[in-house]
Amino acid sequence: MKDWKVLLVDDEKEFVMTLAERLGMRGIKVTTAFSGEEALGTMETYKPDVMILDLMMPGMSGLVVLGRVKRLYPEVEVILLTGTGSASEGVTGMDQGAFDYLTKPLQIDELINKIGMAVKKASSAD
Amino acid sequence: MKESLFMGKVTAAMTHEMKNVLAIISEAAGLAQDLLGPSDESVFPLKNRFLNIMGKIDNQVTRGSDILGVLNYFSHVPDDEQRQENLDEVLNQTLFLSRKISRLNGVDLVTEQTDSPVILDYNPLKSRMLLYRMLEFLAPLVGKGSEIMLRAWRFHDGSAGVCFTVKASASSTFSLTEMLNGSSWGALETEFRTEKASIGPSGNNSLMLSF
Numbered sequence: 001m002k003d004w005k006v007l008l009v010d011d012e013k014e015f016v017m018t019l020a021e022r023l024g025m026r027g028i029k030v031t032t033a034f035s036g037e038e039a040l041g042t043m044e045t046y047k048p049d050v051m052i053l054d055l056m057m058p059g060m061s062g063l064v065v066l067g068r069v070k071r072l073y074p075e076v077e078v079i080l081l082t083g084t085g086s087a088s089e090g091v092t093g094m095d096q097g098a099f100d101y102l103t104k105p106l107q108i109d110e111l112i113n114k115i116g117m118a119v120k121k122a123s124s125a126d
Numbered sequence: 127m128k129e130s131l132f133m134g135k136v137t138a139a140m141t142h143e144m145k146n147v148l149a150i151i152s153e154a155a156g157l158a159q160d161l162l163g164p165s166d167e168s169v170f171p172l173k174n175r176f177l178n179i180m181g182k183i184d185n186q187v188t189r190g191s192d193i194l195g196v197l198n199y200f201s202h203v204p205d206d207e208q209r210q211e212n213l214d215e216v217l218n219q220t221l222f223l224s225r226k227i228s229r230l231n232g233v234d235l236v237t238e239q240t241d242s243p244v245i246l247d248y249n250p251l252k253s254r255m256l257l258y259r260m261l262e263f264l265a266p267l268v269g270k271g272s273e274i275m276l277r278a279w280r281f282h283d284g285s286a287g288v289c290f291t292v293k294a295s296a297s298s299t300f301s302l303t304e305m306l307n308g309s310s311w312g313a314l315e316t317e318f319r320t321e322k323a324s325i326g327p328s329g330n331n332s333l334m335l336s337f
Binding site for chain 2: 012013015018019021022056083084094103104105106108
């Protein structure tokens with residue numbers, strides 16, 4: 001878990017900062033971004049194993065960010081966060097290359113489990 | 127139609143916002159639990175009380191999230207003027223949305239699932255409105271401690287309906303037919319006819335809604 005590098009992307013700053021602290025307490029290296037544009041900028045110099053990406057953000061939407069990430073950095077696995085009860089957005093994202101999706105509010109153990117599986121997939125592709 | 131679409135659109139956006147609020151509350155409570163976890167009770171004597179409170183917050187976040195999930199689905203119902211739906215699922219959602227009716231009247235609302243799906247081809251907003259309307263009418267009529275059971279029904283001609291069966295509380299007995307005589311049942315029948323649906327008695331303590 002200590003070697004896992006995660007980029008957490010969501011425009012809800014309080015959510016991002018709190019979740020980042022919780023993941024950090026579990027030994028995960030977390031970098032944060034508050035928009036799709038900022039996330040793509042970060043990735044020019046920092047390559048995470050896994051990106052946790054909110055789907056509904058102002059400016060560049062999560063699905064657009066997902067498309068760019070999968071084109072430019074196919075080795076990075078993306079876990080999508082959806083705010084609605086419907087699974088359709090998450091499934092659409094998986095069709096476009098996302099590793100998986102989770103619905104907010106999150107269960108931390110479930111998130112860590114998914115990050116672990118995504119890291120495993122990312123490292124087996126190396 | 128335009129109005130209900132607008133209402134649905136705004137409600138969907140608001141449920142999304144509320145999910146984000148719950149997510150922040152959930153993470154904040156989780157962080158507090160994480161911070162308290164390793165602490166010793168001799169250092170922080172209220173540790174267990176705080177953990178208990180955080181657990182309550184967690185439970186309410188889950189409850190709120192479930193409600194928002196159904197509300198979000200409901201907000202998209204007006205998107206189609208006609209849709210084929212599994213009637214069991216429609217009944218489950220409607221009962222979830224009718225919890226207030228159940229709580230205010232002290233009546234249990236339950237569904238009995240069918241062995242094979244009954245498909246309803248109807249206006250999805252109207253079907254829910256008619257079901258809700260029936261529950262709004264029946265719950266105060268049958269009274270506290272009673273049960274209203276809903277079951278999807280397929281008629282011989284292939285059309286769909288819902289059977290409402292009422293059970294009195296253990297301490298009372300009643301005849302639904304007699305109760306309907308002293309109620310505004312006639313007005314309700316007319317209201318349903320204008321929506322191209324019909325309602326009528328079906329046995330002693332049952333009513334049938336046909337779409």
